[in-house]
Amino acid sequence: ETGVTQTPRHLVMGMTNKKSLKCEQHLGHNAMYWYKQSAKKPLELMFVYNFKEQTENNSVPSRFSPECPNSSHLFLHLHTLQPEDSALYLCASSQVVYRDSRESSGYTFGSGTRLTVV
Amino acid sequence: AQTVTQSQPEMSVQEAETVTLSCTYDTSENNYYLFWYKQPPSRQMILVIRQEAYKQQNATENRFSVNFQKAAKSFSLKISDSQLGDTAMYFCAFMTTGGFKTIFGAGTRLFVKA
Numbered sequence: 001e002t003g004v005t006q007t008p009r010h011l012v013m014g015m016t017n018k019k020s021l022k023c024e025q026h027l028g029h030n031a032m033y034w035y036k037q038s039a040k041k042p043l044e045l046m047f048v049y050n051f052k053e054q055t056e057n058n059s060v061p062s063r064f065s066p067e068c069p070n071s072s073h074l075f076l077h078l079h080t081l082q083p084e085d086s087a088l089y090l091c092a093s094s095q096v097v098y099r100d101s102r103e104s105s106g107y108t109f110g111s112g113t114r115l116t117v118v
Numbered sequence: 119a120q121t122v123t124q125s126q127p128e129m130s131v132q133e134a135e136t137v138t139l140s141c142t143y144d145t146s147e148n149n150y151y152l153f154w155y156k157q158p159p160s161r162q163m164i165l166v167i168r169q170e171a172y173k174q175q176n177a178t179e180n181r182f183s184v185n186f187q188k189a190a191k192s193f194s195l196k197i198s199d200s201q202l203g204d205t206a207m208y209f210c211a212f213m214t215t216g217g218f219k220t221i222f223g224a225g226t227r228l229f230v231k232a
Contacts, residue, residue, distance in 0.1 A: 042122075043209070043222040056219060090163065106153050107220065109163035 003027040006091050006110035014118055015081060021113045023074040023091030031096045032074040033107065034066060037088040049074060050096060081117045088112045120145045122212050124223035131200045132231050138185075139195045139226050141210030147171075151213045152186065152193045153220070158206040166208070169193065200230045 004025045013019050025032065034046040048056035049068040063085075065077040074091055092107035121144045131137035143152070154166040169177045169186050176184050181201075185194045197204055210223040 040224075042224045045219055048219070058219075088161065092163075106151070106165040106168050107155075107163070108165070109155075112161045114161075 004091060004093055004108050004110040006089075006113050008113060009111065010114045010116075012116045012118060013078070013081065015083075017081075018077070018079040020078065021076040021089055021091075021115075023076075023110055025072055025074075025091075025093040025108070025110075027093060027095070027108060029093035029095045029108070030071050031094045032068060032071070033092045033094075034074070034076050035090040035092065037090055037112070039087075043090070046076075078115075081115075083117050086115055086117045088114050120147075120212055120214065120221050122210055122221050122223040124208075124210055124226050126226045127224070128227045128229070130229040130231055131197075133200055133202060135200055136196060136198045137200055137228065139197075139208050139210075139228065141193045141195070141223060143191050143193065143210070143212045143221075145191070145212065145214070147214045149215045151215070152184075153211040153213070154182070154184070154193075154195045155209045155211060155222075156204075156206045157209065157225075158203075163209070167195065197228075202230050202232060204228060205230045 007022045031050045033048050036044045036046055045058045046060045047066040063080050067075040090112045091110040094107050123142045150171045152169045155163050156166050157163045167177050167179045167182050176186050181198045183196045207225045207227050209225045211220050213220040
């Protein structure tokens, strides 16, 4: 048990489907993140939530929609995806010492959701 | 903009030997954090070691140590007494104290051979 749980572990969806990825952390962290990991590419930051507020949207297409109802849960809602969106989606959390500070001890990652768009 | 470069896509090492993974970065910031993460075949990214830029002393975690050269913007990871369980992708990462974004390198795939 790593403290960050992602579900589902695998997901196959058609381009017209709507699905959601879920991330849950039990570490008491106050910042959560979505990253996209594609083959032979560096990890791409998608969204950042700090104290439940979205602080970064890294030019992500609107077919990806994040939701952070509380500091323990993070969702990524997916609709009308493209085959090139197939990737491993990683959720991470970290503890930020102060709200406007960037002190961080590093990330704790979930195991990821392997998404295949057909 | 900050960048992180890992110039070794793949490396291999014999069990019990020592291996060094290279990482360079580019930034105009003076205060920042550097990390090494490990991603084994199970996909779980695990933080291996962390270094604050204002600390001159190199970080050490058991068999893992870093060689942090701030002026050269270099941050290499040394794994001593390599074990089969060290087989994984290793990512070097950079984070400024002025933002939440962590920039990752492309990774180095390490194979530990028996």
